[in-house]
Amino acid sequence: MLLVNYFRWFFTKNGLVLGSILMGAVAFWCIVMIILPQMFMLDYSFRLNLAPHEYGTAKDVLTLENYEYLLYGSSANTDSFNFQDLGVFWRTIVAALFVTAFDLAICYPIAFYMAKVAQGGLSRLLVLSLIVPYWVNEILRAFAFRIIFGASGIINETGMDLGLWDQPIDFIRADVALYAGLSYAYILLMIFPIYNAIESLDTNQLEAARDLGSPWWRIHWRVIIPYAKPGITSGCTMVFMLTAGALAAPQILGGPSSLWFTQRVYELFNKAIHWPRGSAYAFVLLVACIVIVLLLMRLFKVRLGEIAR
Amino acid sequence: MSADVKLDDVWVSFGDFVAVREASLTIQGGEFFSFLGPSGCGKTTLLRTISGFQDPTRGRVSIEGHDMAGIGPNKRPTALIFQNLALFPLMTVAENIAFSLEVRGVGKAERRKRADELLELIALSGQGDKKISELSGGQKQRVAIARALAVEPKVLLLDEPLSALDLKLRQHMRSELRAIQQRVGITFIYITHDQGEALTMSDRVAVMSDGVIQQIGDSKDIYDHPETAFVASFVGENNALPGKVTEVADGYARIETGLGTFRGRTSGNAALSPGEKAFIFIRPEAMQLGGGDNRFRATVLTEEFEGNMRHIMFRTVTDKPLRMSLINDGRSATEISGIEEEVGFDANLAVVLPHGPLAAE
Numbered sequence: 001m002l003l004v005n006y007f008r009w010f011f012t013k014n015g016l017v018l019g020s021i022l023m024g025a026v027a028f029w030c031i032v033m034i035i036l037p038q039m040f041m042l043d044y045s046f047r048l049n050l051a052p053h054e055y056g057t058a059k060d061v062l063t064l065e066n067y068e069y070l071l072y073g074s075s076a077n078t079d080s081f082n083f084q085d086l087g088v089f090w091r092t093i094v095a096a097l098f099v100t101a102f103d104l105a106i107c108y109p110i111a112f113y114m115a116k117v118a119q120g121g122l123s124r125l126l127v128l129s130l131i132v133p134y135w136v137n138e139i140l141r142a143f144a145f146r147i148i149f150g151a152s153g154i155i156n157e158t159g160m161d162l163g164l165w166d167q168p169i170d171f172i173r174a175d176v177a178l179y180a181g182l183s184y185a186y187i188l189l190m191i192f193p194i195y196n197a198i199e200s201l202d203t204n205q206l207e208a209a210r211d212l213g214s215p216w217w218r219i220h221w222r223v224i225i226p227y228a229k230p231g232i233t234s235g236c237t238m239v240f241m242l243t244a245g246a247l248a249a250p251q252i253l254g255g256p257s258s259l260w261f262t263q264r265v266y267e268l269f270n271k272a273i274h275w276p277r278g279s280a281y282a283f284v285l286l287v288a289c290i291v292i293v294l295l296l297m298r299l300f301k302v303r304l305g306e307i308a309r
Numbered sequence: 310m311s312a313d314v315k316l317d318d319v320w321v322s323f324g325d326f327v328a329v330r331e332a333s334l335t336i337q338g339g340e341f342f343s344f345l346g347p348s349g350c351g352k353t354t355l356l357r358t359i360s361g362f363q364d365p366t367r368g369r370v371s372i373e374g375h376d377m378a379g380i381g382p383n384k385r386p387t388a389l390i391f392q393n394l395a396l397f398p399l400m401t402v403a404e405n406i407a408f409s410l411e412v413r414g415v416g417k418a419e420r421r422k423r424a425d426e427l428l429e430l431i432a433l434s435g436q437g438d439k440k441i442s443e444l445s446g447g448q449k450q451r452v453a454i455a456r457a458l459a460v461e462p463k464v465l466l467l468d469e470p471l472s473a474l475d476l477k478l479r480q481h482m483r484s485e486l487r488a489i490q491q492r493v494g495i496t497f498i499y500i501t502h503d504q505g506e507a508l509t510m511s512d513r514v515a516v517m518s519d520g521v522i523q524q525i526g527d528s529k530d531i532y533d534h535p536e537t538a539f540v541a542s543f544v545g546e547n548n549a550l551p552g553k554v555t556e557v558a559d560g561y562a563r564i565e566t567g568l569g570t571f572r573g574r575t576s577g578n579a580a581l582s583p584g585e586k587a588f589i590f591i592r593p594e595a596m597q598l599g600g601g602d603n604r605f606r607a608t609v610l611t612e613e614f615e616g617n618m619r620h621i622m623f624r625t626v627t628d629k630p631l632r633m634s635l636i637n638d639g640r641s642a643t644e645i646s647g648i649e650e651e652v653g654f655d656a657n658l659a660v661v662l663p664h665g666p667l668a669a670e
Contacts, residue, residue, distance in 0.1 A: 204395035207362060212409040212460055213383045222408070226399045 045279035066280030085264060085281075092261035093288060096244035099182045103190045103239050104232065106183075111194035112224065116203060134188060142181050142252040149177035149253075173255040181253040186242045190235040197231025198224060230306035237293050244289050261285055312338050312373040312386060312463035312496060314359060319368035321354050328354040330520045332368070336498060336513075338463075341490050343499040343507040345531075346517035347543070347668065352500045353468055355517075359498065360389045360466050372464060387464045388457035392472060394449055396441045402452055403428070403437030409460040427455040430492070447478045454489060464496045471506060483510055504544050508532065516540045518668070535660060536578045541590040543668035548591045548631050554661065557581050562661040564589045567626030571603040573659035586664040591654050593620065596633035601653030607631060609644045623652065 011019040046062045054060060070089075073082030114126050133141070148154050149171035156168040171177045201224060209219045225232070250260030265285070268278035297304070314336040321329040329351040336342045344352040357363040359370055361382035370377045372386060382389070388409075396405050404411075406427050407420035415423070421437070428434050431451035436444075444452065450470060457465055467486075471479045487510050490497045501507050507514045508528040515525045516539070524536045535541035542549055552566035562575045564587055573589045575581055607623035610630050614620075619637050621644050622630035633652065644650070 202393065202395060204391045204393055205397060207382070208389070208391055208395035209397075209408070211360060211362075211382045211387075211389045212412060212456070214408070214412045215383070218412060222400075222411075223397055 041279040042283060044276050045283050047276045049274045049276050066277045067284070069277055070281060070284060088259045088264055089261050089284070089288075092244055092285075093292070095179065095182075096240050097292075099179060099243045100190075100236050100240040102179075102183050103187055104236060107187060107190040107235065108194055108232070111191050112198055112220075114191075115195050115198035116201075116206065130188060130191060138185065138248050139252065141184070142249050145177055145181040145184070145253055146172070149180070170255075172253065173257070175255055178250060178253040178255065181249040182243050182246060185246060185249050186239045189238040189242065193231040193234040193238075194228055195231075197228035201227050229300060229302055233297060233300055233302040233306075236296065240293065240296075241289050244285065314464055314496065314498065315369075315371045315374075316355075316359075317369040317371070319355070319358060319365045319370060321351070321358055321363060322366045328520050329358070329365075332522055334515060334522065334525055336496060338496055339494055341487065341497045341499065341510055341512045343501060343511040343514045344517055345501055345504055345507040345514050345544070347502055350517040351520040352517050356389070356466050356468055356498065356500050359464070360387050361385045362389075386462055387466055388460045388462035389466045390453050390457050390468065390470045392468045392470065394453040394470065394473075396449060396453055396456070398441050400441070401437065402433070402439050402441065402444070405441065405452060406437075406455045406459050408456065423459060424455075427459055430458070430489070431455045446474050447482060450474065450482060451485075454486075458489075458493060462495065464498060465490075467497065467499045469501050469503075471501075472503070479506075486510060508544075516543060518543070518666070534576060535590065535662065536576045538588050538590075538662050538665035538667055541588070541660065541662055546593050546632060546634070548593065548596070549588045549629075549667060550591070550625070550631075551586070551588055551664070554581050554583050554585045554587050556583055561656060562587070564661050568607070568631075569603070569605045571605075571654075571659065572656040573603075573661040574657055575661050579663050581661060581663060587661055588664060588667075589659055589661045591631075591659045593632040593634035595654045595658035596631070597653055598633070598635070599651045599653070602656045603659070604651055604653035606649055607652050608649050609646050611646055612644045623650075 010023070013019075014022060045066055046064070048059065048061070048063055048065065050060060069082065070085055071082060073079065073085070110126075114123050118126060136144075150156070151168040151170065153171075155171065159165050160168070205223055205227075206219055209223050210216075214222070245262055246260065247262045247266060250263055254260060254263070261281070262285070265278050265281045268274045268281060272278075316332045316334050319329060319332040320327065332355060344355060346352050354363060358365050359372075361377065361380060361384075364378075377385060397408065400408070403421060403424040406424040407415075410420045410423055424437055425434070428437055431454060433448060433451060433455075436448070441449065441452070453470065454465075471482050471486075474482060483506055486497075486499075499507070499511065508531070511528060513525060513527050514531050516523045516531060518539045524531060524540045526534070531540065531544050535544065538549070541547050550564075550566040550568060550571075552564040552571075554562055555565050555570065556563040557575065560575055560577075561572055562581050563570055563572050566589060571589055573591075581587060607625065610622040610624050612619060612621050614637075617637055619635045621633045621635065623633065625631045631652075
């Protein structure tokens with residue numbers, strides 16, 4: 001009933017033509033771009049990897065085999081679990097969490113500085129200098145990191161010139177380049193929600209807290225962070241989701257031993273040509289990310305509505 | 310408990326702009342002291358200088374005899390109440406009030422006890438668990454006062470804290486503030502552009518204009534014995550007639566204006582000499598129909614009827630009409646515009662002051 005009333009209100013407000021266009025666009029976006037592809041993938045994940053001529057035959061049955069494969073591996077596997085894929089999955093999630101925490105630690109001070117400390121012109125300059133590097137595409141940025149962290153890259157050169165170490169360090173193999181690249185990749189998505197939140201905080205509140213004797217860290221802890229929490233959660237959610245689902249940075253910056261879970265999904269689709277299993281893996285990653293995000297929101301007592309503000 | 314605040318030749322500039330110049334004064338411990346002036350006169354800057362958010366460009370601020378240079382706002386024995394109150398919206402009323410105690414590491418139970426005591430002081434007992442957004446304007450106001458008092462400051466600084474309230478509440482809060490001040494007995498320094506507030510609440514008032522303290526005195530002094538043209542025109546209604554001084558003697562001066570030559574008191578602190586440009590200020594309530602030492606004839610422009618008072622406007626040589634306020638005794642006839650009347654005022658109720666900028670209308 002409520003929905004009917006809502007539609008009536010919506011069409012009275014926008015008129016039949018504009019209302020239909022708006023409604024149609026949103027419906028197209030939701031159904032064709034999001035729901036349908038995901039439904040196909042979900043459906044795929046419960047199918048066997050059949051040749052096209054076998055579709056719809058007796059062999060085409062629903063199965064949990066693809067999910068079982070992630071847990072137990074092939075029947076030839078002698079271990080009790082599929083340690084290889086599960087290990088990659090686990091490492092991806094933990095690394096994404098680590099990257100998120102690292103980004104938060106870097107971005108909160110920057111966002112605070114831009115929102116409350118820097119004066120007009122400087123603040124705009126900072127925003128620009130954060131945005132402009134993102135005009136360079138993601139692949140190029142990742143390669144730039146590869147060069148910086150390479151054996152003869154600027155970091156190794158400088159370190160050795162200063163005598164800090166005498167052999168080039170293999171940052172790529174040690175995954176330092178990967179984590180740095182991933183941390184950098186989505187840093188804006190962390191800074192801007194926090195910046196927006198802190199910016200809207202009344203500066204008098206900071207002065208009031210200071211006037212009441214509060215040291216700077218307590219002002220952050222008791223006044224700014226609680227206020228900016230929706231922004232912080234929003235930033236963390238986006239960075240975590242995108243990092244866990246990143247493909248370009250791990251492909252380019254990942255060491256030979258480190259396989260990101262998305263790379264495994266990519267392999268299944270494009271090399272093994274096993275779409276059902278790839279779909280199953282992708283779904284497990286998606287569900288895991290959503291669960292972790294919801295858990296984090298629960299932990300920090302933030303509601304979905306607040307993030308959307 | 311209370312403490313003196315002393316300003317010693319304090320200047321504050323922002324780049325080329327001088328916000329406060331040459332402020333020197335001593336505010337006594339336990340005094341209710343107001344800075345009164347139009348917006349942009351530098352009074353808020355001066356308050357921020359006392360609270361420690363702003364460093365003076367020159368000069369010295371001392372509280373209780375201690376030089377405050379280099380001491381931050383969190384270390385001064387002052388508490389500031391902001392114009393918009395700046396209560397913490399995500400904390401409860403009690404948490405807001407006890408924030409300064411939390412900062413000092415006071416235990417939870419003790420904090421709650423102290424918050425309850427302060428809530429009682431501001432007549433909000435039992436409302437400690439409410440959210441800030443659940444309070445009315447006047448209640449928020451009182452919570453802000455309690456939060457500032459929880460620090461046990463020696464000096465409470467108030468930056469136009471009543472300006473957001475409606476008229477009725479504002480008048481109620483005036484007496485409440487005064488009562489709280491007398492109960493806690495600490496020094497209150499109050500900033501306002503509302504002369505009614507300043508005159509009714511304060512022990513002493515400093516009138517400021519363009520960064521300069523024009524005059525310091527008690528309310529009666531400021532109103533009855535203004536020392537500059539600005540103070541005379543800013544505080545209360547005043548008729549200002551420009552003219553030229555012809556004679557100065559025994560605390561009185563004669564001044565030649567477009568309406569005639571009048572006699573008025575001079576101010577002890579503002580020297581005048583014959584030939585000088587000056588103003589004579591006459592309060593509307595000092596004007597009378599057909600009486601007074603100084604008399605002249607003037608034409609009625611209009612009359613405003615206010616119930617208890619009648620205000621009659623007379624045409625003058627300047628474009629500002631001369632205003633006369635009479636108590637409505639129920640007998641006097643209505644003045645009809647266009648008629649000419651003999652009006653006058655007593656010399657001891659008018660004051661002659663050197664020429665200077667008047668307050669903007």
